[in-house]
Amino acid sequence: MKEGALKAQIRKGDLVRVVTGKEKGKEGAVLKVLPVKHSVIIEGLNLQKRATKPTQANPKGGIIEREGRLHLSNVMLLCGSCxxxxxxxxxxxxxxxxxxxxxxxxxxxxxxx
Ligand SMILES: [Zn+2]
Structure with a gap:
């Protein structure tokens, strides 16, 4: 299977399941597709800690968690029918x-x- 064929298979808003890696078995909605990197960002999955500067909303600054990308080959689409x-x-x-x-x-x- 060519990578190009993979690209269009998963789109923003799709529900997917992670099939390999540390988030294996987890499910979530696709927030963003990064075609160039063959990756997706999935809501609540693959969280990575990031340091942030203080802001008005978060005066202390500190560590926040954000979703990191997952390679497309590590996720599969969940079918709404079956x-x-x-x-x-x-x-x-x-x-x-x-x-x-x-x-x-x-x-x-x-x-x-
Ligand atoms: Zn199905």
Whole structure:
């Protein structure tokens, strides 16, 4: 599988599960996709401590925790239909539109809004 194919599979707002590394088994929503680094930021996961300067909201400054990025190959999309971590397949509609599809249950993951 080529890396380029991986890029479009996970998008902001998707619910994903971490499949390897120290956050293995945890789930969260994608806050941000970093295509250049093949990484994602997931809400509440892979927290990293960072020193901050004092501000009005936080007069003492100190250490805050922020989400660090996780490599795309370490996360899998959670399918809303079957509830399982799934590889993403592609479904091409007659009009040429490409949709993401769960390869476990075959359900389309991109709901039209
Ligand atoms: Zn599914």
């Amino acid at each position: 509830g399982k971590a799934a590889r993403v397949g592609k479904k091409i509609l007659p009009d040429g539109k490409k949709l993401r599809m769960c390869n476990r249950c075959g359900d389309v993951l991109d709901k039209d809004s």
